[in-house]
Amino acid sequence: MTIEYRNIRNKLFKGIVIILTVICTLPLLLVLYRITKEGISAINWDFFVNLPKPVGEKGGGIANALVGSGLIILMASVFAIPLGISIGIYLSEFKKTKLAYFTLLSVDVLQGIPSIVIGIIIYLWVVKTMGHFSAVSGSIALSMMMLPAIIKSTEETLKLIPDTLKEASLSLGVPYYRTILKVILPAGITGILSGVILSVARVAGETAPLLFTAFGNPFMNTNITKPMSSLPSIIFNYAISPYEDWHKLAWGASFMLIAIILVLNIITKIAQRKWRVQF
Amino acid sequence: MTINRSYRKIKLQYIGRKEIRRINFTEASFKKMLLLSAIGLVVVLLAIFVTLLISSLPSIKAIGVGFIYGKTWDPVVDHYGGLPFLIGTLLTALLALIISIPFSLAVGLFLGEYFRSGVISGIFKNIIELLAAIPSVIYGFWGLFVLVPLVRSLETTLGVPPYGVGIFTSSIILAIMIIPYSVSLTAQVISLVPANLKEAAYSLGATRFEVIKNIILPYTRSGIFAGILLGLGRALGETMAVTMLIGNSHIIPTSIFSPGNTMASVIANEFTEATGDIYLSALIEMGLFLFVVTTIINVIGRRVIKRFSIN
Amino acid sequence: MAGTILKAKNFNAFFGQNQVLKNINLDIMRNDVVAVMGPSGCGKTTFIRCINRMHELTPDATAEGEILVDDKNVYKMNLIVLRRKIGMVFQRPNPFPTMSIYQNAIAGYLLNGIKLTKSKKDEVVETSLKRVALWDEVKDSLHKKGTFLSGGQQQRLCIARAISLNPEILLLDEPTSALDPISTSKIEELIYELKKNYTIIIVTHNMQQAGRISDKTAFFYLGEVLEYNVTKEIFTNPKHEKTQNYITGHFG
Ligand SMILES: Nc1ncnc2c1ncn2[C@@H]1O[C@H](COP(=O)(O)OP(=O)(O)OP(=O)(O)O)[C@@H](O)[C@H]1O
Ligand SMILES: [Mg+2]
Numbered sequence: 001m002t003i004e005y006r007n008i009r010n011k012l013f014k015g016i017v018i019i020l021t022v023i024c025t026l027p028l029l030l031v032l033y034r035i036t037k038e039g040i041s042a043i044n045w046d047f048f049v050n051l052p053k054p055v056g057e058k059g060g061g062i063a064n065a066l067v068g069s070g071l072i073i074l075m076a077s078v079f080a081i082p083l084g085i086s087i088g089i090y091l092s093e094f095k096k097t098k099l100a101y102f103t104l105l106s107v108d109v110l111q112g113i114p115s116i117v118i119g120i121i122i123y124l125w126v127v128k129t130m131g132h133f134s135a136v137s138g139s140i141a142l143s144m145m146m147l148p149a150i151i152k153s154t155e156e157t158l159k160l161i162p163d164t165l166k167e168a169s170l171s172l173g174v175p176y177y178r179t180i181l182k183v184i185l186p187a188g189i190t191g192i193l194s195g196v197i198l199s200v201a202r203v204a205g206e207t208a209p210l211l212f213t214a215f216g217n218p219f220m221n222t223n224i225t226k227p228m229s230s231l232p233s234i235i236f237n238y239a240i241s242p243y244e245d246w247h248k249l250a251w252g253a254s255f256m257l258i259a260i261i262l263v264l265n266i267i268t269k270i271a272q273r274k275w276r277v278q279f
Numbered sequence: 280m281t282i283n284r285s286y287r288k289i290k291l292q293y294i295g296r297k298e299i300r301r302i303n304f305t306e307a308s309f310k311k312m313l314l315l316s317a318i319g320l321v322v323v324l325l326a327i328f329v330t331l332l333i334s335s336l337p338s339i340k341a342i343g344v345g346f347i348y349g350k351t352w353d354p355v356v357d358h359y360g361g362l363p364f365l366i367g368t369l370l371t372a373l374l375a376l377i378i379s380i381p382f383s384l385a386v387g388l389f390l391g392e393y394f395r396s397g398v399i400s401g402i403f404k405n406i407i408e409l410l411a412a413i414p415s416v417i418y419g420f421w422g423l424f425v426l427v428p429l430v431r432s433l434e435t436t437l438g439v440p441p442y443g444v445g446i447f448t449s450s451i452i453l454a455i456m457i458i459p460y461s462v463s464l465t466a467q468v469i470s471l472v473p474a475n476l477k478e479a480a481y482s483l484g485a486t487r488f489e490v491i492k493n494i495i496l497p498y499t500r501s502g503i504f505a506g507i508l509l510g511l512g513r514a515l516g517e518t519m520a521v522t523m524l525i526g527n528s529h530i531i532p533t534s535i536f537s538p539g540n541t542m543a544s545v546i547a548n549e550f551t552e553a554t555g556d557i558y559l560s561a562l563i564e565m566g567l568f569l570f571v572v573t574t575i576i577n578v579i580g581r582r583v584i585k586r587f588s589i590n
Numbered sequence: 591m592a593g594t595i596l597k598a599k600n601f602n603a604f605f606g607q608n609q610v611l612k613n614i615n616l617d618i619m620r621n622d623v624v625a626v627m628g629p630s631g632c633g634k635t636t637f638i639r640c641i642n643r644m645h646e647l648t649p650d651a652t653a654e655g656e657i658l659v660d661d662k663n664v665y666k667m668n669l670i671v672l673r674r675k676i677g678m679v680f681q682r683p684n685p686f687p688t689m690s691i692y693q694n695a696i697a698g699y700l701l702n703g704i705k706l707t708k709s710k711k712d713e714v715v716e717t718s719l720k721r722v723a724l725w726d727e728v729k730d731s732l733h734k735k736g737t738f739l740s741g742g743q744q745q746r747l748c749i750a751r752a753i754s755l756n757p758e759i760l761l762l763d764e765p766t767s768a769l770d771p772i773s774t775s776k777i778e779e780l781i782y783e784l785k786k787n788y789t790i791i792i793v794t795h796n797m798q799q800a801g802r803i804s805d806k807t808a809f810f811y812l813g814e815v816l817e818y819n820v821t822k823e824i825f826t827n828p829k830h831e832k833t834q835n836y837i838t839g840h841f842g
Contacts, residue, residue, distance in 0.1 A: 116543045151320075164684040171673055172673065236519060239416070257417065278687055
């Protein structure tokens with residue numbers, strides 16, 4: 001093997017790596033391009049304030065889906081945030097226990113469960129019990145999908161907080177629970193919050209777990225015990241419909257969804273960089 | 280130095296019995312809450328398995344192993360053979376895996392070895408992260424309007440029936456969706472290769488390609504395998520994009536361009552319309568299958584990673 | 591006010607199977623400054639952490655025997671009462687990173703949920719910061735984060751935080767080991783000042799420091815107290831050969 005050959009092979013390989021990497025970015029750019037192009041033209045005042053209209057009528061909007069997504073995610077956060085932080089605290093405070101091992105294992109398993117299976121489970125647990133589809137069942141399904149990210153970010157953030165901080169507080173006679181709530185959590189708030197925001201961004205686009213829980217609703221509904229529309233379910237239903245008008249609404253809804261997800265991602269990036277607590 | 284000592288009068292060390300009792304109670308409740316939440320999660324996971332199992336029983340009893348090799352799925356006559364979906368699921372997932380592996384490896388090397396830090400690395404890292412952030416339903420929607428026409432013209436050129444939708448289209452979208460998951464692991468393990476190993480090889484005159492081939496890849500084999508495994512786990516259970524792009528045919532696919540169906544997409548399409556008990560139960564049984572398979576894959580994958588990061 | 595404030599009786603401490611304090615017997619008088627010295631790993635830190643029961647925070651750490659504060663066994667006291675009675679300053683300054691200087695100075699009140707009026711708060715902050723000679727340096731930036739201060743200033747802030755709760759005993763674990771000479775001398779002056787109101791137990795590796803500030807010195811060796819006496823006596827006329835070697839630097 002000559003040196004020349006080896007050098008060429010070396011350069012060639014690097015070239016291939018770079019080309020393949022660049023190809024990987026194409027889908028993102030193409031998706032963003034198409035959605036922005038089609039989406040922006042679909043967005044106007046009607047889009048935000050009107051309900052979907054029957055095929056052929058102009059001026060339909062997705063007000064019900066925007067409100068629905070907001071409500072469902074808000075409720076899911078209310079369920080998931082305290083529970084996730086609590087489990088995260090347990091994992092970082094009692095890391096050596098057997099229970100911590102099994103809990104961490106459960107977090108990993110939960111993270112890997114296909115979202116459609118979560119949908120089935122919540123259907124069996126909640127929808128069947130209530131007797132009908134409801135927004136709250138959708139929120140429960142989404143909250144289960146939020147938990148792993150919240151738990152992990154809490155656990156990983158708290159693990160990095162020096163023990164001396166906890167000792168400083170305890171040595172002042174501060175009870176353990178106040179030490180955790182007033183010293184440890186505030187010191188880790190940035191990491192925990194970015195986990196929460198990321199988990200919201202992740203479930204904002206989840207469709208499968210809502211199919212048999214929140215279901216969807218062509219009308220405006222704010223009653224959480226009734227079926228409710230959401231951005232992803234409206235995208236799904238309209239995307240597979242044969243009507244041009246509805247496709248347009250679906251592009252607009254996709255644009256909204258992507259914009260929300262991008263903003264949430266950017267917020268976490270900034271938070272992690274700027275508002276980090278210095279020890 | 281004169282110091283105002285009046286605050287000495289605050290009786291700090293004196294805490295009333297009542298106060299102490301209240302603090303002790305709150306303290307105990309707080310610890311109990313942490314404990315219960317952790318137990319709760321384990322219980323929920325077990326409950327998920329048990330629920331799926333119990334709800335699958337009617338179908339398991341009625342159909343038995345025929346569920347696996349039965350070729351026809353016809354709810355009208357209460358006939359539930361899952362083979363077409365099993366094949367559809369495995370075929371799409373494996374094809375997606377094959378498509379994604381070279382890309383995952385390349386991006387892993389790009390971020391973990393060639394461009395470990397700096398602006399370029401930052402840009403590509405963010406792009407890959409965003410690739411994972413795009414919802415499945417949007418990939419499906421985009422695929423319908425962009426990918427399907429492309430595949431259709433490819434099929435016309437090849438002379439196969441131009442469905443546009445089908446196993447092949449779904450696999451491409453699936454590959455795009457699992458690349459970020461594999462990459463995040465691959466890049467991580469590659470960046471963890473000890474510098475002294477690489478330097479030893481460089482000092483012997485090896486080129487970077489030779490270092491990658493002879494040092495980095497052998498060293499990171501198990502980590503890369505775990506990344507691929509976790510990607511497979513995702514591909515098996517991915518629902519929305521596949522549902523929109525696979526064509527939803529109950530016939531066993533004959534080629535990679537055939538339309539088909541995966542377990543997840545059958546559940547998505549038919550669950551709310553499943554009327555009979557056995558029908559619903561058969562769909563849940565597929566959910567159980569997905570749950571068990573992805574759980575095994577995840578547990579193994581994470582084990583491998585943990586062992587890798589300890590070494 | 592004279593008399594014994596702290597008494598260790600046949601005290602033993604363990605990390606798992608490993609016994610790190612062996613049969614400690616020690617009487618400490620009110621308003622004394624006691625220096626705890628000895629080679630690395632001999633159990634100094636463990637000893638003072640047993641006094642306010644921080645020792646038991648370590649998993650597997652246990653203790654037996656008695657430590658009496660004001661004739662009360664610390665292991666029978668309520669933890670909160672005990673720890674408010676005994677302030678602690680750590681080897682590395684550890685101000686609360688989310689709190690301002692002002693809040694750090696009254697952290698004991700804030701975190702314990704003790705309600706104070708605004709003027710009372712100002713008063714406590716000013717008094718404690720003045721006592722640690724930090725007031726003049728920070729009075730214009732009270733609302734900046736405590737972590738922006740220099741190491742020496744942070745350590746003084748931590749002492750202020752500990753004394754603002756008016757403990758009776760102050761435990762200091764090598765408080766100056768991470769500091770420059772100027773900050774160190776400031777803290778030594780401070781200890782001299784604080785001695786009027788508090789009983790101080792200070793772990794130090796610095797012989798001169800012990801000589802300058804302490805009334806008594808306890809010399810620890812392999813988990814035992816080899817010698818406990820008036821500091822001057824220990825330095826000029828050590829009873830034990832090991833002590834002699836240590837203070838003359840002929841150790842190990
Ligand atoms: N968390 C711990 N777990 C187990 N053993 C410990 C722990 N902390 C200390 N030890 C052991 O206890 C013994 C006494 O430690 P200690 O920290 O009290 O020593 P020290 O006198 O303060 O030393 P130094 O001067 O280095 O601070 C040492 O042998 C040490 O190895
Ligand atoms: Mg020490």
